[in-house]
Amino acid sequence: MSTHPKTFKNARLILADDVLDGSLTVDDAGLISEVGSPTETEGHDCEGDYLLPGLVELHTDHLETHYAPRPKVRWNAVSAVQAHDAQIACSGITTVFDALRVGMDEDADLRYPDMRALADAIETGQRENRLRADHFIHLRCEVSAPDVLDAFKVFEDDDSIRLISLMDHTPGQRQFVSLDAYKIYYQGKKGFTDAQMEEFIQKRQQRASGIAPANRKKLSEIAGERGIAIASHDDATVAHVDEAVGLNTKIAEFPTTLEAAKASHEAGMAVLMGAPNVVRGGSHSGNISARELAEAGVLDVLSSDYVPISLLQAAFQLAEEIEAISLPKAVATVTSTPANAIGLTDRGMITPGRRADLIQVKMVGAIPVVRGVWREGKRVA
Template sequence: MTMTETILTNARIVLVDEVVPGTLVIRDGKIADIAGGVTRAGEDMEGDFVIPGLVELHTDHLEGHYAPRPKVRWNPIASVLAHDAQVATAGITTVFDALRVGMDFEADLTMEDMRRLADAIEDSVRENRVRADHFVHLRCEVSAPDCLEAFALFDGDDRVKMASLMDHAPGQRQFASLDAYAMYYMGKLKMSEEAFRAYCDKRIAQSQENSAPNRIAISQACRERGIVLASHDDATVEHVSEAIEQGIRVAEFPTTQEAAAASKNAGLGVLMGAPNVMRGGSHSGNVSARQLASEGLLDILSSDYIPFSLIQSAFFIGEAVDSISLPAAVAMVSKNPAEAVGLTDRGVIEPGRRADLVRVRVDDHVPVVRTVWREGRRVA
């Protein structure tokens, strides 16, 4: 077998706890050596940063490619490839594509659409069409009557590595404030006040009937299958206690400082949205990711609905929160998410790890992704 070797020199290499000017050697898809100084051999990085490939645990971005307009459906493989190209060129080398399980009233998608997208992801991985390493994350809307039926469509699916338990009914978690819920959904669905009240009554009734049994059933199934469980939009200490009982490992988007602190103290990985970091606050009026970062309560960032926001936030958050170094910020988008889901072969630049790497130059406070490698192979 022919050995392949790539040398990257004159780089600012972002390690776990320091930035080292030097040279990086890639051999057969893995990091073989890291050394200080510049060599004559190899590709000149021109002083650019080289960071680990980004690990994205929760992106809703794929759905927009598949259903770009109401009632419009795009070819699922083409949708995956368009999504994949945008993800990879944003420096993301491992991505957990979030697919909804359990349909909201307003959803212009069905459970069959989600299974179709999962099939397209898996077929594209198998046929080596994609640039990033793709896994499936099931967003389980536990208040929905069809949640368990939709979840069953993924039985035996080995690419499913993560599932989150969420309840978007009014008065719950993300939308504990009915005013915020009204602003979001009345604007989104163009409802009258009377129609909105009826909508709320129905959503609340469904939540009361379905949420508790669905949480128990899905969390049990995920524990049996080794699927990493995440809570979603926890708002209280009681929510966090419930999450711990269910075997949750990642606290996604806690809506209050109280819930984030309880999650952190319990050893859960606290995940917040990179758009929240960049905007300076939550679009729903919940706790600011910057605030949690300043209090040491933030572990993981997710691009959520804007792929580029992940690398953007890694190079920005240190400007907003003085206590966060560049290596610590990069860990939030590489090492920490990888460890949270048990991917111990990536997320850090050190010998023996996968050569998932991103070359980045910062121009006018904006990171410019210049090159991306996955397992030593250039993909962007």
């Protein structure tokens, strides 16, 4: 079998609006040159498996688990990126936006020098051709953190930054509108007594009220000046969405209510939800499920978030479980729609002229199996 085939035959090609039994040809530049009917020419035999575009992942913080596999343990950053990249690629993801934190809790295990080290390792991996997938950087900016602007300056000359999300995890709003849910999460994580938990909540709320709005505005201004796309995060109300629209936001990450998701979708933002939410059947934090948004017609993009393989599994699961979502439409949530939302219009579809970022997938029961991954026509997994 050729490592870099020019023809893929005997495939079930998942196109923009159809599934076609046929073949695909790749030119010397790594672009799709022809999509057509079955052919008997030599080439890579897909054996009747699906052939679909390489997946596009906009928000995964999975890299941190390789860099800090245990409390106080730091792995070599380049090695950690390579391990992360291998899992990403073998999950069918050929374009990934690695999410790095900017703005930390005072007791956070990782600090922004760690984030800079990881960014350097990603860029080294790209430059030295160590990586299988195409990597960009997504900065997760916690606007309620006092150090968020100082931390952002560490990345001020970095052209790999293509996306920022403006997050606010202050208790009592957005993701944590339920204080009970917030208490369960943080008391379990930090071992607080009830009195310590109440003090912690009050401190967070007071701190955020004084700095979060100004930080949100400043970060959006910097992103606009540098041509970096902006994502909102955990919007819960129409007022949150209106604020996001005013900041020229392109992507609405993880809206927590149907009201916010509908308003974001109607405003032209791509609504992004977690693929683990689809696979598990609901949100781990008790907010609205991705399935509810899909059934309402306002789910545009899926993200693997913390489980890379969930991206592919969730796409096939949506097509299987929701009558109004065809397989091509489900696949678009993890390929063409995220690519277009971030301005990467050279990939994400099986059509002549697009990059030959491709994955071969076999369904075994309800779980998809990735049998081959190609980036720009070259096999990477």
